[in-house]
Amino acid sequence: MRRTLRRLILLLPWLLLASQVHAAVTLVVDGVDDPMHSAVVDSVSLSQYAKRDVSAAQIQRLYTRATAQVQSALQPYGYYDATVEGELKQHGADWTVTLHVKPGEPVKITTVDLQLDATAMAVKPIHFAARKIDALKGQVLNDGTYTTLKDNLSAELTANGFLGAKLVAHQVLVTRANHSAVVKLAWQAGPRYRFGKVNFDGSQFAPGFLQRYVPFKQGDYFSQSELLALQQSLNGADYFSVVNVLPDVNDASNGTVDVNVQLQPAPRTIYTGGVFVGTDTGAGLQGGVERRWINKYGHKWKNSLVAAQRLKTLSSVYIIPLGGPD
Numbered sequence: 001m002r003r004t005l006r007r008l009i010l011l012l013p014w015l016l017l018a019s020q021v022h023a024a025v026t027l028v029v030d031g032v033d034d035p036m037h038s039a040v041v042d043s044v045s046l047s048q049y050a051k052r053d054v055s056a057a058q059i060q061r062l063y064t065r066a067t068a069q070v071q072s073a074l075q076p077y078g079y080y081d082a083t084v085e086g087e088l089k090q091h092g093a094d095w096t097v098t099l100h101v102k103p104g105e106p107v108k109i110t111t112v113d114l115q116l117d118a119t120a121m122a123v124k125p126i127h128f129a130a131r132k133i134d135a136l137k138g139q140v141l142n143d144g145t146y147t148t149l150k151d152n153l154s155a156e157l158t159a160n161g162f163l164g165a166k167l168v169a170h171q172v173l174v175t176r177a178n179h180s181a182v183v184k185l186a187w188q189a190g191p192r193y194r195f196g197k198v199n200f201d202g203s204q205f206a207p208g209f210l211q212r213y214v215p216f217k218q219g220d221y222f223s224q225s226e227l228l229a230l231q232q233s234l235n236g237a238d239y240f241s242v243v244n245v246l247p248d249v250n251d252a253s254n255g256t257v258d259v260n261v262q263l264q265p266a267p268r269t270i271y272t273g274g275v276f277v278g279t280d281t282g283a284g285l286q287g288g289v290e291r292r293w294i295n296k297y298g299h300k301w302k303n304s305l306v307a308a309q310r311l312k313t314l315s316s317v318y319i320i321p322l323g324g325p326d
Contacts, residue, residue, distance in 0.1 A: 024094050025049040025059060031101035036077050043073035046097050059095050063088050070101055078141035079103040080176050106140040107174055111182040115169075116153075120189035123160050129153040133185065141181045146172065150185060157189060161222035163249055163257070164190035193222045196256035198230075202263035204239075206296040210261075212323065213237065222247070222257050234261070239292055241266040268292055276308075284308025297321070 027047050029040050041047050046062050054062075067084040074082045081104035089096045112134050120126050133149045150170060157165035169186035195218055200210050213233040216226045231245045242264035247257050273287040288304040300319040306312065 024051060025054055026094065026096045028096065028098040029101060030098070032074070032103055036074060036079075036103070039073045039077070040070050040099070040101065043069045044099070045069065054095070056090075059088070059097075063097060066097070066099060070099060074101075074103055076143035077103075078106040078108070078181075080107055080174065080179070081105060105179050107176075107179045107181050109136045109139055109141055109183055110180040112137045113182065113184045115186035117187070117189040119192065120157060120160075120162055120165070120187070123156075125160055126153065126156045126162075129156045133183075136183060141172070141174070143172075146183065153185075153187070157187065159224040161192040161194070162189045163193050163222065163252060166190070191255055193252055193255055193257050194218075195220050195222055195226075196258040198259045198261060200261045200263060202242075202265070204265050204293065204296065205298055209296070209298055210234070212321075227259065230259075230261070234263070237298075239266060239298065240264060266292055272304075278308065278311075281306075281311040282309030284311065 025046050027041065027044060027050070029037060029044075032040060044066050046059070046066060049059075049062070063086065066086060070084045071082045074080075083102045083104065085100040085102075087096075087098040087100075089098075114130060114133055116126075116130060121130060129149070129152050133153060136146065136149070139145075150167070154165065154167055166188045167185070168188050169184055171182075171184040173182040173184070175181070195216050197218060198211070198214050203210055213230060215229045215233065216223070220226070227245050227247060231243055234240060234243045234245075240263045242262070244262040246260045246262065248260055249257060251258070268291060270290040270292065271288070272290075273285070275283070275285055277283045284307055286304070286306045288302070290303070291301045293299065294301055298321045300317075302315075302317045302319070304313075304315050306314075
């Protein structure tokens with residue numbers, strides 16, 4: 001009994017060590033560079049077992065799937081005839097899988113059929129976005145590039161007032177026999193909307209005062225860039241801590257879109273102060289008081305004081321905004 005117990009004690013470290021041995025997989029892929037290399041590695045199921053246990057039966061099953069997974073990963077980059085030669089080797093408990101990839105001849109776009117209303121095509125940002133899609137002709141098919149350009153044109157339609165624009169056709173027809181592809185895209189632009197009223201909510205100023213910051217007029221074509229300019233102008237005025245510019249797209253009617261601007265006043269008074277040392281002025285103190293607005297007409301008042309060993313200044317500036325956009 002004692003001998004058996006002694007043997008178990010002596011074997012225990014070896015049993016613990018054996019229980020910690022993991023059968024892992026090292027995946028090596030050659031023949032393609034990034035981004036295709038990364039796409040292949042991410043798509044092959046074997047790559048998930050770099051730090052996980054795997055049995056011989058599992059790795060054989062995963063190895064047989066690798067070729068199809070590589071071919072599928074390369075198709076979004078325009079390579080539909082990829083071939084794969086693999087090697088599977090065992091090193092003790094571990095495995096090494098090497099995949100030699102030959103992407104083959106890429107598919108190129110031979111025809112781009114883009115249909116869009118002439119009224120929308122006449123708008124410069126939309127026209128430029130459409131030209132980029134036309135420029136795909138002759139290029140290697142790339143799903144990411146195609147999707148980005150398609151989405152950019154849809155975004156430009158919305159940004160320039162075609163709020164009801166619809167993408168009614170989007171196809172990529174690949175012919176593997178001659179490595180060619182045809183791109184077909186069609187939009188229904190619909191009517192182009194115009195700006196309606198601009199409503200300010202939460203303003204501390206007299207009615208009509210904030211209209212000087214609106215860079216567009218009622219009746220101008222809707223434009224997201226103009227809405228951004230309005231938000232930047234209101235932020236730059238330094239009257240508000242919150243500025244939200246919200247086009248009322250859901251309630252757009254009669255071809256017009258009202259704009260609601262939600263505002264929250266910033267702290268009205270700003271205090272500044274500090275100690276400084278200058279070569280010419282010596283040691284000193286500086287302080288200031290600024291009123292972001294004095295009254296409902298947006299007047300401002302700034303006061304500053306500098307008291308140093310060789311310099312004493314007091315300044316006061318009163319600012320009255322004039323009418324007009326500037």
